Amino acid sequence: MEANNNHQNISQATTDEIERDEMAFDYLIVGAGPAGLATAIRLKQKNADLTVCVIEKASQPGMHSLAGAVIETAALDELFSDWRQTPPDVWVPVTKDEFSLLSASSKTPLPLPPQQRNHDNVITSLGALVAWLVEKAEALGVEVYAGFPAQQALLDEGRVVGVRTGDMGLDKQGSPKDSFQPGMDLKAKVTVLAEGCRGSVSKQLIKHFSLDKNSQPQTYGIGIKELWQLPPGRVTPGLVQHSIGWPLDTATYGGSFLYHLENDQVAVGFVVGLDYQDPRFSPFEAFQQFKHHPTVKPVLEGGEIVSSGARALVEGGWQSLPTMDAPGVMLIGDAAGTLNVPKIKGVHTALWSGIYAADHLVEQADSAGWDQAFRQSPVAKELYQVRNIRPGFQYGLWRGLLNAAWQTLTRGLVPGVMKHHEDHSALKRLSEMTQRDRQWVERDLPPRDRLASVYFAATEHDEDQPVHLQIADPDICTSRCAQEYGNPCTKFCPANVYEMIETEQGRQLQINAANCVHCKTCDIKDPYQIINWVPPEGGSGPNYRNL
Amino acid sequence: MNKILVIAEHANGVLNSSTARAVACAAAIGGEITVAVLTTGSCDVAAQAAGLEGVVSVAELTNPGNAQALAALQAPQLLEISAGYTHVLAPNSTFGKDLMPRLAALLDRPMVTDIMAVQDARTFDRPVYAGNAITTVQVDDDGLVLATVRGASWPPVVQTQAPVTVECQTSDIDLPAHTRFVALDGEQGDRPDLQAAEKVISGGRGLGAAEHFALVEAVADKLGAAVGASRAAVDSGWVPNDLQVGQTGKIIAPDLYIAAGISGAIQHLAGIKDAGTIVAINKDPDAPIFEVADIGLVADLHEVLPALTEML
C-alpha cells in the first residue's frame, strides 16, 4: 500500500509497525501555495459544509514561498469581491517595464516582448500573498496546518486515499528519540497535490501512475532571489526591470529581474534554465556576477540584504503537463507545471488551476475528469499559445529570441509542439566542455559566499535527523561523477549542501543537509538521477521574509 | 551627587571578580560608591571589597540567613539600605539576575538588565535579541535606578587602594523560611564548561582527523580552557555535538577564543560575536575568520598547536 517503494526510506524499518493516528476530511490539499489555497478557499466558498484541510511543510505558511513576484490579479477578483481595500502587505502596482540585453560592460534596451508587458500587474511577495490567502482561508473555515509535510501517498487498491505526514523526532540513524512523534495518516475523498515545482509526493505518484507517459519531460529553471534594503532615494517604486545576456553565455537560457518596491527595497533575482551544459557552471555565482554589472552594482552598493533564497521553477509548459489526475488524486499549479514561461509568471495560473480544481470537485466530487477539465480551461489556452517559445532557446539565445518573436507574432497558431529534453541529460562531460572565460569579476557585494547567503535564508533543520537528501549510490559520487562531471552538485546547489572533502579514507561526499533551502535543484539536475529529495522533519527549511 | 550601592557577589570567603566589574560600571556612572556585602558575619569578604579602587565605603550586612545567597532572603535585607542611594547595581551573573528583579519589585521600581555602556547617570546601553541589537534606555523619572552590569563589558577595577572602613550592620529582620538551600554541585569535569569558560579553544575541519583533536586538547589543558568545535568537525564525527560552537551550537562569550583550522563561516561566527579576543590559526590567508580575528596567524596548525603547548 506504500507508493514510495521505489526509494529507500531510512525511517521505514523502525516505524512501519507503529500505530498511527488517522484523520479524515472531504478534501485534503498538500501545499499552502497559491494553487492549494485557491482550491481550499473556493471549495469552502461554494460549500461551507465541506471539511477542507491544507498541510504545509514550512514552519508557517509563506516561509518557503519565493517568487519575483509580479503577478496578474484577475484570479483574485474571481475569488474575492472586496479584496483591493486590504491587499497583501507587499503590494506595489507596476508603473514601468524595462527589458535589456547585457554585455559585461554595457546595457542595450530591447523592445518589450508582449508577454512581459505588466500594465495592471502588481509587484508583491509570494510569502506575503500566501500569508494573506491563509487568513482568508481560515476565516472561511479551512484548516491550515503548517509544519506538516506530506511524506508519502497512501494507496488503497490502486486509489490514493490520502497522505502520511512525516515522522518527527528521529535521530540521524533513523531511530526514534525521546521526542519521537510518528506521522499520521490523513485521509480524504480526493487528495489535491499543490506542492509546487518538483513536489516530492507528486514525483512519487507521477512515477507510480506513469502520468508523464504521454507528455514531454518536464524542464526546469533555478531562481535565486534577494530582497535588499537600500539607502533612501534610489528606488522607483513600481519599476520592473528584466535583462538577458551577460553573465550567461548564449547557450544558457536565463535572465535577471530587478523589481522596485516601496520603503527603499528592491527584489533582485536571477533565473537560469537547468538545461545548461557546463558542469562547472554555478547559477549562484552567475547571480552574484549579475549584481556586479556596472549598471546594477550602484543600485545595491551600501544596502543590506533582508532575506535571500532559491527555488526551482517549471519551464516545460503545455507539452510537459502530465496527466493531472489519477484515482483519488489531482495535480494542480506547479506540481503539474502550469507556469507560463515567457511571462515568467506562475502565480495567476496556479490560482486559476486551484479555482478550476475546486469547481471540478464541487461538481464531480471526484478526481476523474480533472485533466480534461483543466485542458479546456482558459489557462490551458494561455499555455498552449506560448508552448513553443521556451523550447526555441535550446538552440541558443539568438535563435531562441527569433523563434519567440515568431511564436508571438503567430500567437502560437502554427501547429506542432516543440520537444524538450530532460535537464539532467543536457549536462556535458568535463571532457566535452572546454573551460571558458566568462569575463567574471572580483565580487565585493554581500553575500561573500553561499554560506553567507544561506544565513539570510534563515534556514533551520535539527541536525540530528535522517539526511533528507537520499543518495541512491554514493559510490558514483566519488568515482564516475567525480571523473565525468567533477561533482556538479557542489556547484549547482545554492546552499552549499554538497561538499567533496578529503579524508584519510580519500575523497568523500559530505552532505550538509541542514543548509538546504528546499529548492529541489539537486533532485532535478544531478546527472545520474541518484539524489532523491524527501521532506525533512516538519517545520524545517528556510524562513523567508517577504520573498 | 550620585550615591551608588554595588551588591557584592562572593562565595567561600572570596569576592567574585564580577563585583569589581560592577564597581567599574559604577565608576563610569560617577558618584560615591558603597559596596554592600551580605554575610553571616564570619568572613573577610568585606575587607576585600574595601580594597577595590574607587570604593568609598563598605556596608556589611550580617544575618545567619546569608550562608547561601538566596534571593528571597537577601532582597528583604536590602530594602531598607537601598533607600539611601540613587543607584543599586549588581553583577549580571545568575546571582545578580536572581536577586535584583526581586528587590526591584519590592521597591516598586523598574530595572535595567545587563548594562554594557553608560551614556549618563540614568541612560545606559544594553543588549537585546541575544546581542543582535543594542538599546539605549533611560530611567526617566527621578526614582532609584536598579540595574545589573554585564561582566564582559567592564574590566574589573583593581585591588589597590588602602582599604576603606567597613560598616557592620546586623540585620534582625524576620526572613522567610519558605526557601531552603539543599546543595551545590560544582561542575567537576577536567575542563571548564564550554558555556561558562573564560577561555575556549576550538578545532575545525582543518585538523584533518579525530586524533588530531589531541593537539587542541593539549593547548586547552595548558590554558585551563574549554574545548569547542565547528560543525564540520562535529559532522566528521571527531567530537560530540555538544562541543559545537555557533548558530546551532553553543553561543559563547569567553575572554579568549582560539579558532584553529576553522574558516569562520558566518554561522560559526554567530556563536562567538561577543568573545573578548579572537585568535585565528589558519593556513589560508583569505579565510573569513581573519576578518574578525583580533590576532591572526597564517600557518599550519600542526606546527602551531604543539608549539603553543610547549611555550604556554
Added chain:
Amino acid sequence: MKVLVGVKRVVDFNTRIQVKSDGSGVQTDGVKFSMNPFDEIAVEEAIRLKEAGLATEVIAVSIGGDKNQDTLRSALAMGADSALLVKTDDEIQPLMAAKILKNLVEQQQPKLVLLGKQAIDDDANQTPQMLAGLLGWPQATFASKLEIDGDTAAVTREVDAGLETLSVDLPAVVSSDLRLNEPRYIKLPDIMKAKRKPLEVIDLADLNIAASASIATLKTSAPPQRQAGIKVESSEALVAELKARNLV
C-alpha cells in the same frame, strides 16, 4: 494543584535581527513570530506535571495583542487546559507584566507559576523574580529540574557555580532554563482540539492595575561590527602577544 504558565509571543529565535535605520526598533514585517522558547519549556513542564498526576489543571496566560491568541493556541495544543489573554496594545515591561500576573494569580489561585527565565526579545530576565517578590512567594529561577513532593518542590537551578538545589514551599514561582526538558512536537489532532478549548480574553483596562514607573527606550542600534586586528608571524609572536594582553 493548579499551574499557571506564562507565554510570550516573540520574534522567532532563528530570525536574523535587523535594526530599523531610524533607530526606532527592529524590523518585524514579514518576520516569523513564535512562542518564547523558554516559555515553551515552561508549558512542557506544566503538562508533564499534569501527565504525572501532580497537576490538575494547566492555565496558559499571555499579555499582548490579538495575535497572542495564536501563541496561546499553541500552548493549548501542547496540552494546556485553558488560556487567558490579557489584551493590550501597549508595550508591557517586566514590572507591569509581573503586576498583571499577580492579579491573575490572585484570581486563579494556582499553587505553581511556571515562566520562562527570560524572553528572547528584551532579554530582561526579570518577570518571574518580580512576580515572586510581589507575591512574597519563593522563587526558583533557571530551573533544570523540578520535583514536586506534596507541598514542597525540589528545584535544581543552573547557576554560574554549577547546579544548585533548593527546596521551596508551594506556592512558588519557577523559571525554566533550557535543560529543564525538551518540548514535544505538537500533534495535528491536538491543534484541532486546541481550537475548541476555552480561551478567555480580558481587557487590561478591566483589571484596574495602576501604571508603574517604566524605562524609556531612546533608540535601538546595530551592534558594532568586529574588525580585523593584527597578524602575527609565528607561534612565538602569538604567545608574546597573548602575554602582552594578559590573556594567558
